[in-house]
Amino acid sequence: MFVDDHAIVLEGYRRLIEKIPDIEVVAEAMDGHTAFQTYKAVRPDVVTVDISMPGRGGIDLIRCLRLWDPNARIVVFTMHRNASVAVHAFHAGARGYVTKSSKPMLLIEAIRAASLGGKFISPDISEDLALERVDGERSIFQSLSTREFEVLQQLLDARSHDAIASALSLSPKTIANYHYAIKQKLGVESDIELAYLCLREKLTFPTTSKLD
Secondary structure: OEEOOOHHHHHHHHHHHHOOOOOOOOOEEOOHHHHHHHHHHHOOOOEEEOOOOOOOOHHHHHHHHHHHOOOOOEEEEEOOOOHHHHHHHHHHOOOEEEEOOOOHHHHHHHHHHHHOOOOEEOHHHHHHHHHHHHHOOOOHHHHOOHHHHHHHHHHHOOOOHHHHHHHHOOOHHHHHHHHHHHHHHHOOOOHHHHHHHHHHOOOOOOOOHHHO
16 A cells, blocks of 8 residues: 555556566555544555655544554655654654665565565665664754654644644644754744754745645
8 A cells, every 4th residue: 555645756656566476466546644544444454654644644534544453564665865754754654665766676675574564664764773873872863752753743834833733633732842842852942943943953844735
């Protein structure tokens, strides 16, 4: 099952999979809410998930799928070459992480690995994670909980507390509390400082609010 909000991506990888005899695309979805309902109906062996999508983002979808089905096998397929995003995706329950700049067959390898209960990370992300270990420094964003990271992703998409609350099935007050905790943990006082920090650390998410 493929989950991506770009039809051209779904079409391209559907055609790729059609050439692979042991893999079949059984379902597709273009947003997190639809993906969750489709998963429950279809129960695919493996799900590939984008990180940035309208409404419920990829990390929240991963968490929800694993809560509903602890055996869900999920591979992230995303444009984000960022070690922090990868770490939070794995913490949420992903079994693979492949960047869209990778060779197409790496996604196939990741799907096969996940189907067998293994894990897979594309070489570019493996390199970034290794460099973090060598340098002895981990990204400041790894101090955030998975839920806080989900909220941060939505904030960077310029969404209001009400919109985030609706997407994550939480109350606006809870989102406000997460917003405050995020700024405290990252050592910033304003949203402008928060945005600057994310840009400096190359943590950005494409705007999808207009698609909601």
